[in-house]
Amino acid sequence: MIILTGNDLETGDVVWWTGSGWSRRVADAAFVEPGEGPEQAAGIMHREMTSRAVNGAYEVDAEDGEQGPVPSHIKERMRAAGPSVRPDLGVQAEG
Amino acid sequence: MADWPRYRDDAPVNEPAVTLEAFLEQPEAVAVRIEPGADVRELVPHLARLKLIEVGFPAFKDGRGYSAARILREEGYQGELRAEGDVLLDQLGFMRRCGFDSFAPAEPIEAAKAEAAMDRWPHHYQKDAVGTVPVWAKRHG
Amino acid sequence: MATMYQYDQYDQQMVDARVAEFRDQVDRRLSGELTEEQFTPLRLMNGLYLQLHAYMLRVAVPYGTLSSQQMRMLAEIARKYDKGYGHFTTRQNIQYNWIQLKDAPDILDDLATVEMHAIQTSGNCIRNISSDQYAGVAADEVCDPRPYAELLRQWSSFHPEFSFLPRKFKIAVIASPGDRAAMRLHDIGIEMVRSEAGELGAKFFAGGGMGRTPMIAPCVREFVPVDELVSYSEAILRVYNRWGRRDNKYKARIKILVHETGADEFRRQVEEEYERMQPLDLDPPRAELERIEAFFAPPAYERLEDGYDTDDPDFRLWAQANVTAHKVPGYAAAAISLKPVGGIPGDASAEQMDIVADLAQRYSLDEVRVTHAQNLILPNVKQADLHALWQELEAAGLGTPNLDLASDIIACPGLDYCSLANARSIPVAQKLSQRLSGRERDLGELKIKISGCINACGHHHAGHIGILGVDRKGVENYQLLLGGSGAEDVSLAKITGPGFDEDGVVDAVETVTNLYLEQREEGERFVDTYRRLGMAPFKEALYG
Numbered sequence: 001m002i003i004l005t006g007n008d009l010e011t012g013d014v015v016w017w018t019g020s021g022w023s024r025r026v027a028d029a030a031f032v033e034p035g036e037g038p039e040q041a042a043g044i045m046h047r048e049m050t051s052r053a054v055n056g057a058y059e060v061d062a063e064d065g066e067q068g069p070v071p072s073h074i075k076e077r078m079r080a081a082g083p084s085v086r087p088d089l090g091v092q093a094e095g
Numbered sequence: 096m097a098d099w100p101r102y103r104d105d106a107p108v109n110e111p112a113v114t115l116e117a118f119l120e121q122p123e124a125v126a127v128r129i130e131p132g133a134d135v136r137e138l139v140p141h142l143a144r145l146k147l148i149e150v151g152f153p154a155f156k157d158g159r160g161y162s163a164a165r166i167l168r169e170e171g172y173q174g175e176l177r178a179e180g181d182v183l184l185d186q187l188g189f190m191r192r193c194g195f196d197s198f199a200p201a202e203p204i205e206a207a208k209a210e211a212a213m214d215r216w217p218h219h220y221q222k223d224a225v226g227t228v229p230v231w232a233k234r235h236g
Numbered sequence: 237m238a239t240m241y242q243y244d245q246y247d248q249q250m251v252d253a254r255v256a257e258f259r260d261q262v263d264r265r266l267s268g269e270l271t272e273e274q275f276t277p278l279r280l281m282n283g284l285y286l287q288l289h290a291y292m293l294r295v296a297v298p299y300g301t302l303s304s305q306q307m308r309m310l311a312e313i314a315r316k317y318d319k320g321y322g323h324f325t326t327r328q329n330i331q332y333n334w335i336q337l338k339d340a341p342d343i344l345d346d347l348a349t350v351e352m353h354a355i356q357t358s359g360n361c362i363r364n365i366s367s368d369q370y371a372g373v374a375a376d377e378v379c380d381p382r383p384y385a386e387l388l389r390q391w392s393s394f395h396p397e398f399s400f401l402p403r404k405f406k407i408a409v410i411a412s413p414g415d416r417a418a419m420r421l422h423d424i425g426i427e428m429v430r431s432e433a434g435e436l437g438a439k440f441f442a443g444g445g446m447g448r449t450p451m452i453a454p455c456v457r458e459f460v461p462v463d464e465l466v467s468y469s470e471a472i473l474r475v476y477n478r479w480g481r482r483d484n485k486y487k488a489r490i491k492i493l494v495h496e497t498g499a500d501e502f503r504r505q506v507e508e509e510y511e512r513m514q515p516l517d518l519d520p521p522r523a524e525l526e527r528i529e530a531f532f533a534p535p536a537y538e539r540l541e542d543g544y545d546t547d548d549p550d551f552r553l554w555a556q557a558n559v560t561a562h563k564v565p566g567y568a569a570a571a572i573s574l575k576p577v578g579g580i581p582g583d584a585s586a587e588q589m590d591i592v593a594d595l596a597q598r599y600s601l602d603e604v605r606v607t608h609a610q611n612l613i614l615p616n617v618k619q620a621d622l623h624a625l626w627q628e629l630e631a632a633g634l635g636t637p638n639l640d641l642a643s644d645i646i647a648c649p650g651l652d653y654c655s656l657a658n659a660r661s662i663p664v665a666q667k668l669s670q671r672l673s674g675r676e677r678d679l680g681e682l683k684i685k686i687s688g689c690i691n692a693c694g695h696h697h698a699g700h701i702g703i704l705g706v707d708r709k710g711v712e713n714y715q716l717l718l719g720g721s722g723a724e725d726v727s728l729a730k731i732t733g734p735g736f737d738e739d740g741v742v743d744a745v746e747t748v749t750n751l752y753l754e755q756r757e758e759g760e761r762f763v764d765t766y767r768r769l770g771m772a773p774f775k776e777a778l779y780g
Contacts, residue, residue: 222517231520
């Protein structure tokens, strides 16, 4: 399954597509279908990047966890949480 | 009349620019187009008859055209030197200093913005193809 | 006042113009006038990356020299715009990990007030020029290399012809037979030398580098007169800009061009270009060199005697490891380790930066240096002050006595921060330093270098022991390399064999150091024993 991510253009924050907007919390992410349609992955990314609601959007493989989607790859889990060597920083520090 | 930024007083050359290969076989040709991988030094024996050299920038990240332009000016080429293709506002100043004196950007650039970009830098650290007085020469008058 | 280059009106106006230009570019990006694809090379040329967690800003520390005022500004930026810390890099720069795009022009404005910038700290252009952290104080130097690095900094700034190169381009300038800057692992390595007639000039190396295809730069010219450094550099860059590969990003560095062309043919092409450039008078006049050199004239040292009291055993430990001889009697260069055992290599908090600035002002004639090994140096400390300095460093958590020892590990940010990384580097460094610090004095000089991907920002090819993080089917895996060096005995490390997991590679490093302790002969460092014995016994110990 896939979810969508990118960065906030102004702040650089890592953000995830929720179905209606972008959230800093991966748990809020919505699974989307692949495809070019307006509510499918490529369509959403194109629209959101054109309006600059997000920068550099791309698809990420994810699984459905207890708290919501969990990215499959360690790199995306690191983006979602913050640096593993600084648990005091990033989304992971916000409880 | 070209509506792109041009820094020459003479009339724009409207002859079609032929490929380097074709040019070398056509003694009457006065306009040539150079692609990034070409060796512009092949043109050196023919510079006197050339009125237009168009240097293609198929992608703005490909900077070979800057060296092409400088070499042509170093070799004494006086004709129009046009940058064509993926030519962006933030590159105009560099291109101008390498000796380009006309620009045919794929996406139009407003003349006022082009002017502002050219005037962005109060000084330059290097000598260049347009006779800029470098900072070190200003320092030592 | 630190012994360093100071901007005149021209330099200041250039940096100010750059900030104004970047502010305009950021506005155009935020308004949508520029696409991300168009904006990316522009922001990169101002050191701004989009990294794993946010934008990352890399600030240039030209040839690694900072005044205390500049260090205070680095601390201020960490506090005001970031999360209270910065990371000193393997190219003597500092980077901030949590920058917002909208703040970037203001940060550059603040930097410009202390004659600093982020110009060309990224992108396919000539990057910030690195040098010897002991420049100006090293006993073995023929001259201070920094004036020539400054000359080339100015030449390479906003170069009209060389701002869209095939790939990034890194230059190092040193001036001693001892190489503390990994000079021959740069795109251009310059060693200032004197000719037999006593004339100052430079020996040029070209085509070195680490990354995917590590190469040691061959010498391309034994002697370039000091007044022709610019035109000779220009000749090399022109050959590279014209003929460097652009079809494959992994083959686009100059090392591939030199390798594929052959060093002799490359040299011939550069000579031909150099010859053509002679009539163009591209080089600044001697008066300009003298103007720059004057900034680096030795400061007013006092007349002192060598020698200081090392009765305090903890101080002695630190002094033995971290203090380096100075060319002036009674002075020393003191290293501030940014490698506390179990810490993050190269990170410094804003408070620590302020403390270092204060110590530099009081003890080191206002100067700090950044090393490619991610440590700091106070280059001008009176030997009589070393004990007092050490006590203050200790109190600030900056007194780790481990320079060039096993826990003084170079590590790139790795997967904790970097979007290019395949594996984490920092946790491996943390575990290794904890494992080895207890016996690092017995192990002697041991340079461990860790990269989280093939790009080799952690210089793993140049480590006595190198570690390369790779992604093996989505799991972090670490290859072990042995026998590299970035010093004057430059060599490239070789992979031992199959990789290890995170704990496995820590064990593996311990295994090879144990073998060294068993096999070493009098006076041998780890790398010497490896070179004498070869890979076989180490492989045997690792894989049985």
